Amino acid sequence: MNIPAKGRAPDDILTELRGKSAGDTKWREGRVFSLVYHAGEQHEQLLQKAHALYASANLLNPMAFGSLKQMEREIVEMAGDLFHGPSSVVGTVTSGGTESILCAVAAYRDRARRRKPWILRPELVVPTTIHPAFDKAAHYFGVKLVKVPVGPDFRADVRAMAKAISWKTIGLVGSAPQYAHGVVDPIAELGALAQKKGLPLHVDACVGGFLLPWLEQIGRPVPVWDFRVAGVTSISADLHKFAYAGKGASVLAWRSLDDMRHQIFVATDFPGGIYASPTMIGTRPGGPIAAAWATLQSFGADGYRELAGKAADAADRMRAGIAKIPGLTLLGKSDSTIVSYAALGADVYALADRMEARGWTVDRQQRPASIHLTVTANHAAIVDDYLADLRAALAEVKADPSLAKSGTAPMYGMAAKMPVRRLVAANVRKVIANMYAPGGQP
Template sequence: MDSIEFGLKAVKLSVNGCLSNKEPWQIVTMTATSVLIATWIWQFLFNHEKDLKDRSKQFVFSLVKKLPWVARELDKELKKINCEFENDIIKRNKGRPYITELPKNSLTSEEILILVKDYVSLGDYDWKKGYVSGTVYCNNEELINLMTQVYGIASYTNPLHSDVFPGVCKMEAEVVRICANLFNGGPNACGTMTTGGTESILMACKAYRDYAKYVKGINYPEIVLPITAHPAFDKAASYFKMRIVHVAIDPVTTAVDIKLMKRAISQNTCMLVGSKPNYPYGTADDIEGIAALGLKYNIPVHVDCCLGGFLTAFMPAAGFNIRPYDFSLQGVTSISADTHKYGFAPKGSSVILYSDFKYRLHQFCVTTDWPGGVYGSPTVNGSRAGGIIAACWATLMYFGIDGYVEATSRIIKTTKFIETELRKIDGIFIFGKPETSVIAIGSNKFHIYLLSEALGKKGWNLNPLQFPVGIHICITNMHSEPGVAEMFVNDVNECVNEILKNPNDKDMGKMAIYGMAQSIPDRTVVSDFTRLFISSNYYTPSSQQQSQSSADMNEDSSIKIKTSSANGFYRRLP
């Protein structure tokens, strides 16, 4: 103890000696400056929303972008890209004039329906014949007519007012219970409907953030998840001030590395995540291994089944083996599944399910001191579309177990056929082992985006992947129609053979900008032009631009707008 006291006295004498010739204002200034610098360093090193590597790169690139010549060049390129996006929007809309003001007189129902049909018909890809990956999962005319009637009946209902619309709330409760049973939930299994997979994931993250804070005392919650997990988790972290800890995958299986996930767990981990299957490769994480980690460290485990949940739930009955992943597996505490994908319900419906009521309670948002009264809502939205809830409920009733098992059988068989045939084509390979309906394609002999561009010219719309580069197709009901799968395989084979004649070609057409994005080390720049792309979808050209666009398109006979019954109504509008 004497040595410690002696050391402290020595430090005091040394500091006093150094400051003995300083003015009081100088001492105050030095102290304040030191505190500010120390605070900045502390926040930089121990920021709980991003890791040190990402923050360091972002800091360096932000300094570089402040250099005048760099800023000028970057601004020039962003304006160029923005212009390309806006021009592409005009072309995609085939020169149709934009309605930017209310019409002076109301249109008739017939006129409105003609315009709506004209708008919906825009687009270059024939999704009804299976030329699109995922996106629309069912094209059943009888079901569409039923959904139109059901939504019309319930279109103005709102489950927020449960006393006014108890029947819609009953439908939602039944959808949740049916789904909980499909995923082998026990008597305490529960959940809510949401507007889609992203909101389902947001709600799970919100619930576990609050559970961690109020039950376990974790103030800086972290989500540990594979790099292949859906970006909705990153969105949730951004919204709810959580930190994401990404875990690498096995390069062969493309499933998360369980050993690395175990190392990533800390005292701040509030949830572990696995996908069944993941979106990029269609492969599945080791949910059993993740659930075991959750049990060992008392951490909730979320299984993202948004994409394929309504396939995996019926695969055993359809004759396909699948490893445990749902509430039958001890340790799994929540599941997200999209009813508007392979549940075939209209867009805008999903479910978030929990193994126990204690988790769902933390999903709810409640305000007790508002002058308008006590307010509570189960999900992000306050008012919700009762029509969507009714349509989802009606879809479940329409298909029943037998209908879903039959659809699952066709889709999985089609997927396996396409996977088997693609593996026979020299020049490409399949990532991992597809679990349900997604097949990811890569190549070691040419840039795979060349194949995407070539297939695009034949009418196919596939999804690009990055890190590593690839493309994938998500098989839907339309692909299981006679001849569609065979046509896709033949087109891939034909395109690959043509590409292999000149495998070093760099002309990737529309995919070039996507390929360029992957080579930019400063991801904030990629983020900038992604925001520009999103903004372009809200772009409304001026009258002069619209006139010029129409003139340009009419000069090109290949895309000349055909006279339609909608044109007369356009002329009536401002």
């Protein structure tokens, strides 16, 4: 495609754009889990309008865009209060969970460089269920992840993590909750361990940050995971997940400015001037920050408690329905609205294919092979349809075991089991590269 020789009329372009998404996953109808957090059409309109007001604004220069800096400060204050932080909590709004995690890992590395300069190959001790954003951060910043197997309940094994700590350790990480099974790691114990060893502890609450506090407030059991745990140094929490903000918004909160200091990058000899930036990206789009601020104002604590209750009830119904289907088994005792299940005596990846044929976008997991659902308030309306389709899909797979050898099932099955992970990576890289090849198809 070339840039059109003559510009087109806005109406014409917008009509084309609206038509373009027709083949995409039906997120407004709740047909996808984990990629989109939708809170209804009225809220979507607020997001669009708030985003549009700041679509061209740039927080790269907080002096020029004081209003955006103020919104960022207020978002961090609201998050700090929600996470039971002291008044010293500070932080930044980033473009998403991955950026919050990249910033945290880079800051932990630089904090260690300052305090323990003899550590040349820094290590972070993490559970195996940690999100791949940490692998990415470790890869980018020359940090080694010491991955410690989780217990049979999928929670971090604190004793094993304690054993994995060495003189090269620069910090610990736990999740609240971890993505795959929705369980919260034992943050109180990890905090005590971190304090004992004089290490910082990051809590990845990208999923739970704006869900667990509301669940706790409506009386659901939630293990303590936030700044109430004295050893917690920093928390990543995504606004674009359970805060139902527009895409491109997360918070990285630090217990104190002293902890956050290492997140700030400064370049002093650029001919274009002194350059300072607290996050990974340079230009910082104003739209997602304004939309996130507007979202927190719009729902308020009451609205969030209602959304969390709706999501939790939907997850309960989903779990109860899955538990009743012979041949399916729930994994872990989720502390959140994440549901994951495996199949016994049937190929779960063939089941995933049959669900996709019925119009669902399916998140396939491995170790063990399973299907993941991040249940949101928007899924309250589809639980019965999902369960009906799941029963029918499983019956199909059981009746025809050859389905495990067709569609995408063998590919997922092989990728999950192949012992040489480097080969899996090479194959996946090839698939992605082909998507980006000239004329490549998604």
